[in-house]
Amino acid sequence: MATYVEEHLIEKDVKVMLSARVETILEDGVKLQNGQTVHGDMVFVATGVKPEVTLAKAGGIATGESGAIKVDQRMETNIKDIYACGDCIEQYHVVTGKPVYRPLGSTANKTGRIAGENISGGQLLFRGILGTGIFKIFDLAVAQTGLSEKEAKELGYSVVVSHNIKPSKPFYMGGKELVIKAIADKLTGKLLGVQIIGEDGVDKRLDVFVTAITYGAKAEDLFHLDLGYAPPFSITKDPVMYTGMILDNAIHKERRLMTIEELEKLKASGKPYKIIDARVPKQFEKKHVTGAINIPHENFRMHLKDLDKEIIIITYCNKGTTGNAVQNILMNHGYKEVYNISGGHNTAEKNKKKTKQ
Template identity: 30%
Template sequence: MKTLIIGGGAAGASCAARLRRNDEKAEITVLEQTNEISIANCGLPYYIGNIINSEETMHVSDVNKFKNWFNINVLLNTKAIDIDRENRIVKTSDNQEFSYDRLVIATGASPFVPAFEGMNRDKTFTLRTLSDANRIKEYIKDHKVTRAVVIGAGFIGVEMAENLSELGLSTTIVELSDHIMPNVDIEVATVAQHKLKEKGIEIILNDGVKAFSDDKVILDSGIQVPFDIAIMSIGVRPQIELAQKAGLEVSHGIIVDSSLRTSDKNIYAAGDNVEITDFATGTKALIPLAGPANRQGRIIADNICGKNENYKNTQGSSVVKIFDLTLAAVGAAEARLKKLNIPYLKTFIYANSHAGYYPGATQILYKMLFTKEGRILGLQAIGEEGVEKRVDVVATVMRLNGTVHDLLDSELCYAPPFNSAKDAINILGMNALNIIEGKVKMAFPEDLEDSYLIDVRPKPVFMKQTIEGAVNIPVTEIRNRLDEIPRDRKVVMFCNTGYTSYVASRIVNQNGFDNVYSFGGGIVFFKALN
């Protein structure tokens, strides 16, 4: 069997190595248009920031290893330009021809950079390859750069902003939407934004680039941002041109079936260039992540070797470091559910990273989205410690088609330095079930403005700080002060993080009220947003 793989990134390299482990006699060739194969792309911002200080460590593998370990022929600087499907031949830009029995298109995605007026490409960079990273490092050093602007605030944009700031550069982020990190919702993103600002990074939201002058970015609002270097991280576009030219079925990405086969039975596709099914919503989407790309490459290799493996959709599990914070997410954000008109319920909680009585505990904000039947649609979390492990637990429950009931039943490792006996995962399950069963009505930031607010914390705490307009009825007094609570308008109770107000709302609602809500996340959440 002769397999030709176009692209040596995560999907292509994974496919090639798995093919060899499956079949020692297979003839395997990888065509890679750049001078790199198997680069740790996700570490590039940290390489630029000198957190990773060795270029050698950025090479996950190389041409020699592929040849010596796996007997795989890797050709760098070799760009495929045409696929002759009838004769099963791929032509390259240097006039070579390669035949195949099975073809894998793993061309990935490339950075999207609009043709802005006045943009000087000598001082404007994208980050996708190790060569890109080295050019950025050299430019900063050679031109004594002191001011950086990052256009776009997704993963790469935020990571680059942090690392440029850590290098001592005055750094500005420009983002077209109303918050950074478009894969999460504004409440969680706002916490991250506060951290970036605290570290001296300027953030300009709801504004786009209009044009460039030699040393300024001119925004749609008229704001001019001075810069010495600009990092364009607006997003990526799948490289589908080769597939399109070959007459394969494409949409936003290359269309594949569950076995990752294209509309041609002899051609597979994987990685950032394929359109997949979103696990949470069931809709078609582009979700460019390294983990799914590796998995897809492995599945294709198995299927080429006669197995019948199916790719089981992409959850979008992701994590990003923002100085001493960790932001992690899985599944759909609320904004996406709204856009798709998918019904959902939601909750916010704060929970300690480990037992509160053990020194060093910090709080983590969680936002979970789920259906009235208990199916989990998504989770977002941000905090200092233990964030990603909780999101990974929920991602696993989702993958196994579990529900919020399974979060409640999860038995997790416990010792005070690491956890609480009742973990945040359990609390999320309890909270969601209370909502589903009607034991609590949740209020959210958008509900506060026109509601009657009751602070249920002790009076001394209330006197120090509360939400403007709130009255104080401590939970310990609430049974004797029911006549002070209005019945003809929405009443929102709040406390520090949400538990005491939940208890208070249960007391009140079991005394004949049906208009009382508990503010998820409490005043800690309110302060984080404001």
């Protein structure tokens, strides 16, 4: 997903230097570890946020795993009648139930209200956070909620990852492509996290996902949401619903997805496999996944006889839909282990860039 941001920055004439470590801040720029000097008018330092807990600690107030003040759901600390809220407290994660530290204005404001309510005799309980965040960089909105793929894997979930690219509304209504990466738990089917990038309609989809994850929705539930549709606002099946359909297909209907990292692992494993590019020859000739053969969707059935049923087959198209159609044909003809590349060639290309860095 970060590659989309990088490309957008470059489009806007920003020089992006990755893995470049700053050694010294100079009067007119910075000096990098590799000796290079980069000139500029201003230097921004983004080093994260640490809670200031000196006073709290001196008063015997307990801190949590993250180093921030530990509070209960009423915002009361370990010392009776002493409450804490805002950026100095540790929260807990809705999905994992584990402590997390995500100092954000949305949470600070909410925890302030909860502390106030309880201090004045009420009973309002904090229900945790998903670590939801959204920001805008030039024209691009970048949003995230719940667990990332990496976090989910580290926590031991058996993850299914989908990438889908759909317009925010019809292109004739000024729609722009949205890229949605979603992570679900294979065992329970529950949604664990989502990341979205796009120029239009990102916030709306993010908040639908936040609501769904908060209430423990399964991937299959997303398709059934009665979301608002008219051309100025969305497409008939909203991108959120497509996310649910893709994940549900992968979890329950054996329409398995393969990420490009998993494809690399398969290649290294020595197992026999075949990669099928289901796009038109012109697109294949322009660029394709290394090792792929081109069998376009339109005459795919004619070539079935040439494909071995016993080996692993990986299909793909540009964004995932036609790759899935070809996967369906294969599975309906008794091919057992067929994967569709998650997010298609477009996502594979982004990944290639990331790996090169």
